[in-house]
Every structure is written in structure tokens, then in C-alpha cells.
Amino acid sequence: EAQVTQNPRYLITVTGKKLTVTCSQNMNHEYMSWYRQDPGLGLRQIYYSMNVEVTDKGDVPEGYKVSRKEKRNFPLILESPSPNQTSLYFCASSLRGDTQYFGPGTRLTVL
Amino acid sequence: AQTVTQSQPEMSVQEAETVTLSCTYDTSENNYYLFWYKQPPSRQMILVIRQEAYKQQNATENRFSVNFQKAAKSFSLKISDSQLGDTAMYFCAFVNPLTGGGNKLTFGTGTQLKVEL
Numbered sequence: 001e002a003q004v005t006q007n008p009r010y011l012i013t014v015t016g017k018k019l020t021v022t023c024s025q026n027m028n029h030e031y032m033s034w035y036r037q038d039p040g041l042g043l044r045q046i047y048y049s050m051n052v053e054v055t056d057k058g059d060v061p062e063g064y065k066v067s068r069k070e071k072r073n074f075p076l077i078l079e080s081p082s083p084n085q086t087s088l089y090f091c092a093s094s095l096r097g098d099t100q101y102f103g104p105g106t107r108l109t110v111l
Numbered sequence: 112a113q114t115v116t117q118s119q120p121e122m123s124v125q126e127a128e129t130v131t132l133s134c135t136y137d138t139s140e141n142n143y144y145l146f147w148y149k150q151p152p153s154r155q156m157i158l159v160i161r162q163e164a165y166k167q168q169n170a171t172e173n174r175f176s177v178n179f180q181k182a183a184k185s186f187s188l189k190i191s192d193s194q195l196g197d198t199a200m201y202f203c204a205f206v207n208p209l210t211g212g213g214n215k216l217t218f219g220t221g222t223q224l225k226v227e228l
Contacts, residue, residue, distance in 0.1 A: 031214045043202075045215045058215060090156060092216075097208030098144045098163075100216060102156035 002027045004103035006091050012109045013081060021076045021106050023091030029101075031094040032074040033058070034066065036087040037105075043090070049074055050097070081110040113138045115205050117219035124193045124226055131178075132188045132222045134203030143207040145179070146216070147188045151199040159201070162186065193226045200224075 004025045013019055025032065033048040035058075045058030049068040063085055065077040074093075078085060086109050092100040114137045124130035136145070147159040162170045162179050170177050174194075178187045190197055203219040 033214060033216075035216075042220055043216070043218045048214060050214075088154060092156075094208075094214050097214035098206060099146070099158065099161055100206070100214060101158065102148075105154050105156070107154075 002101075004091055004093050004101055006089075006103035006106050008106060009104060010107050012111065014111050015082055016080050018077070018079050019081060019108075020078075021089060021091075021108070023074045023076065023103060024072050025074075025091075025093040025101075026072065027093060027095070027101070028071065029093035029095050030071075031097045031100075032068065033092045033094075033100065034064070034074070034076050035090045035092065036060065037090065038087050046076070046089075081108075083110050086110050113140075113143075113205050113207070113217045115203050115217050115219040117203055117222050119222045120220070121223045122225070124190075124224065126193055126195060126226055126228055128193055129189060129191045130193055130224065132190075132201050132203075132224065134186045134188070134219055136184050136186065136203070136205050136217075138184070138205065138207070140207045140210065142209065143205060145177075145186045146204045146206070147175070147177070148202045148204060148218075149197075149199045150202065150221075151196075156202075160188065190224075195226050195228070198224060198226045 034046040047066040049055045089106045091103040094100040145162045149157045200221045204216045
């Protein structure tokens, strides 16, 4: 089954404790992105990648890191999480940068 | 910068009836893609339908169809024979893969649709 997977689906952590949210797709897509969804602010792009080893900032990259060492994986790293990073996070992938397919989401709470 | 506007924060429809959700967008680009995504209570983002701007024919997917008016920059979603499972937040979204920002989707603020018995 073609899909985008994210882990964990739910995470509660404390300020400053490094965490990684994994994202994997099995569709051989070139493009991958991370978005966060917040009430009243909608979905905003954090980082994107157009190919292996090619990543760039989106609209809200502060406090996040990403890497793209393999085509299928695009982890999101929060090295020192803060409460303002409490959000619903989505990974998405796309073959050519047009139609994007989303993972199930990761609900992160930073205390 | 592109913007997407959904002017109906909430809508309701009776089961089996038809409902239309509105979306307008602003762009200076000529080639782009438009989408409707559905977000049910599970919070997953599900692609409902897509439209390529260079295609004049309106896209359809089973009970879902769009009315794409390129000159007016309007992209409405029609849901026919509404079902209880259609209850969700619906987002209109825009992307131009060729512009800076890679594949960034620009989303509207959403329309919460409730299908009632």
C-alpha cells in the first residue's frame, strides 16, 4: 500500500529534551515536506526537500532541523524543544512537487 | 505571494443533499495546481480532488466535483449526495512546483462541514 508513515503519532515531552519525528514514504517520491498545523494559523511549511541531500527552509524553520540521507526518509529533529513547538505535525511527499500525500500526523506536546 | 481564501468558516447540509464550498485564490502565475483536502476528526489530511490550471475541464471524483474558473480565480467544491462520513474540515490549497519554496502548499483557513441526518 502506497503511504506516508510518521512516528510517533503522539508525544509528550519536556522543554529541552531532544526528539526526532520520523517520516517515511514508499512511493519513491522526490519531494518531501514538513508542515505544522496550529489553530488560527493553518498549515505552515517548516522544511522541504527536493531530493536526497537537498533540503531548504520553509516558512517557519526556526527550532527545527531535517536531513535527507535516503530518498524514502525525512526525519524532523527538534534539538531543544520549547512549548511554542506544541503542535500537530504533518509529513508529506510528492512525486513532482504537485500533488502531495500526507502522513497521519504527529501530535506533539512540549511541557 | 499566493493567497487562498475560504470565506465560509462553517457549513451544514442534510444527508443526501448537495453542498458547495467556496474558495478563491490570488496568484500571478499561470501554471499551478489546486486541491481540496479533507480533515476528519482523526486529523488526517486526505486528498479529495485536484485540478491542473492548464486544464479547462473541471475535475470530478465520484461524488466530488469542482467548478474551476481560472479568470475569476475561483475553485469551488461540490459534494453531491452528502454522507455522514463527509463531515470534516475542508481545505482548499494551491501549489506551483516551479516557484521558490519547492512544493509548498498554500492553504486556506478551512470550512467546517457538518452533514446532518
